[in-house]
Amino acid sequence: MQFIDTHTHLYLPEFDSDRDQVVLNAQREGVEKLLFPNVDSTTISGLLELNRKYPEYCLPMIGLHPTSVKEDFNSELKIVENFLADNKAYAIGEIGIDLYWDKTFIKEQEIAFRYQISLAKKYDLPVVIHARDSFNEIFKIMEELIDDKLTGVFHAFTGNEEQAKRITEWGFKIGLGGILTFKNSGLDKVVNNIDINHIVLETDSPYLAPVPKRGKRNESSYIIYIAQKLAEIKKISVSEVAQVTTKNAKGLFRL
Numbered sequence: 001m002q003f004i005d006t007h008t009h010l011y012l013p014e015f016d017s018d019r020d021q022v023v024l025n026a027q028r029e030g031v032e033k034l035l036f037p038n039v040d041s042t043t044i045s046g047l048l049e050l051n052r053k054y055p056e057y058c059l060p061m062i063g064l065h066p067t068s069v070k071e072d073f074n075s076e077l078k079i080v081e082n083f084l085a086d087n088k089a090y091a092i093g094e095i096g097i098d099l100y101w102d103k104t105f106i107k108e109q110e111i112a113f114r115y116q117i118s119l120a121k122k123y124d125l126p127v128v129i130h131a132r133d134s135f136n137e138i139f140k141i142m143e144e145l146i147d148d149k150l151t152g153v154f155h156a157f158t159g160n161e162e163q164a165k166r167i168t169e170w171g172f173k174i175g176l177g178g179i180l181t182f183k184n185s186g187l188d189k190v191v192n193n194i195d196i197n198h199i200v201l202e203t204d205s206p207y208l209a210p211v212p213k214r215g216k217r218n219e220s221s222y223i224i225y226i227a228q229k230l231a232e233i234k235k236i237s238v239s240e241v242a243q244v245t246t247k248n249a250k251g252l253f254r255l
Contacts, residue, residue, distance in 0.1 A: 001242040002032045003227065004249040005220040007094070007128065007155050007175060007202035010034060010058065011046035014206040014217055023054060026220035030242070033255060034220055037061045037094035037128050037155070040068035041079045048087070059253070061091040063116055066098040066130055069109045077115055084123050090253045092120040093128025094155055100132040110141065117145050120152070126252055127152035128175075135163050146170055153252060156204055161190050168198045173252055175202045178210035178218060181229045188233050196234055196241070200249045201226055 005026065015022055026034065034054075036047050038061055050058040062083045064076045083089065095116040097109045120127045131138050131154055153173040157164070164174060176199055179185050191199075201223055203210075209218035210225040224238075227245070231238045249255065 001030045001239050002246050003030055003201060003223050003242055004033045004035070004246050004255070005031050005203050005205075005223050006035045006153065006200045006249050006253070007037055007177070008034050008205045008220050009036065009039070009043075009207075010205065010220070011036060011043060011050055012206060015219075019050075022219045022221070023057070026223075029221040029224050031220050031223055032246070033057060033059060035059050035061060035090060035249075035253060037065075037091075038063050038080075039065045039094075040076055044079070044083065059090045059255075060087070061093040061128060062087070062089040063091075063093040063095045063128070064112055065094055066096050066109045066112070067101050069105050069112045073105070073108050073112050077112060080116065081119060084119065089123075089125060090255075091126045091128050091152070092116050092123075093152075094130045095127060096130035096132075097134035097137050098130060098132045099134045099137070106137075110137065113138070113141060114145065117141075117150065121147075121149045124149070129154050130156070131159075132156075135159055139163075139166065142170070151252065153200055155202060156208070158185070158187060159190070161193050164190055164194050168194065173200045173248060174198055175200050176230065177202045177204045177226060178208040178214070178222070180226055180233075181210040182214070183211070188229075191230070192233050196230075196236075196244050197248065199230070199245055200252065201230070201245045
């Protein structure tokens with residue numbers, strides 16, 4: 001079985017003591033590629049260092065995370081654009097709007113989101129969207145900007161069936177991670193009604209470790225638990241989950 005972890009932050013300090021071992025663990029579990037969403041200018045060097053060390057395995061995206069949108073967001077966006085001129089990126093991400101942590105810079109978050117969507121269209125790249133407590137705000141912008149050129153994934157999806165339907169009608173994928181395995185998330189009922197051809201798997205490691213590793217540091221090898229839960233919901237084999245979600249990820253990110 002082959003998996004693709006479409007969303008991991010392996011470059012973060014949580015992995016400083018055993019990063020190479022985490023890569024080895026993932027490879028042993030059949031994870032054939034890791035995709036790295038960027039956070040802001042402070043994370044680019046670590047992301048690129050891993051890409052240089054594992055050039056066909058650790059694949060970089062570039063973007064400004066909504067929680068990193070502050071007063072200096074314009075200079076951060078310039079760094080994103082400069083990156084695209086000099087480096088290969090597999091997506092613009094992660095981008096979006098986050099109204100869970102802080103609403104101070106909501107206007108700036110919206111401007112940054114729009115700008116990065118324009119970069120995705122310019123460079124013909126998918127977008128990786130962070131939508132925490134912000135589906136309405138994101139959908140409003142998407143309705144204005146969606147066209148045949150724009151594609152991507154709603155990462156760490158926790159929405160309802162109606163929101164999932166809207167996302168898939170745009171041709172976007174739905175990224176499922178550890179939350180799917182949480183007992184009271186209710187996500188299993190929503191996912192039961194989402195065609196698996198619209199789904200990609202992710203860990204968002206080091207965050208959101210799936211059951212039975214919940215509460216621990218997450219890592220890409222734990223994607224197997226997410227796949228097992230999806231197989232249980234869909235009443236299909238884990239190997240079929242691996243086959244379809246890997247195909248979906250390869251198509252979206254042109255791997």
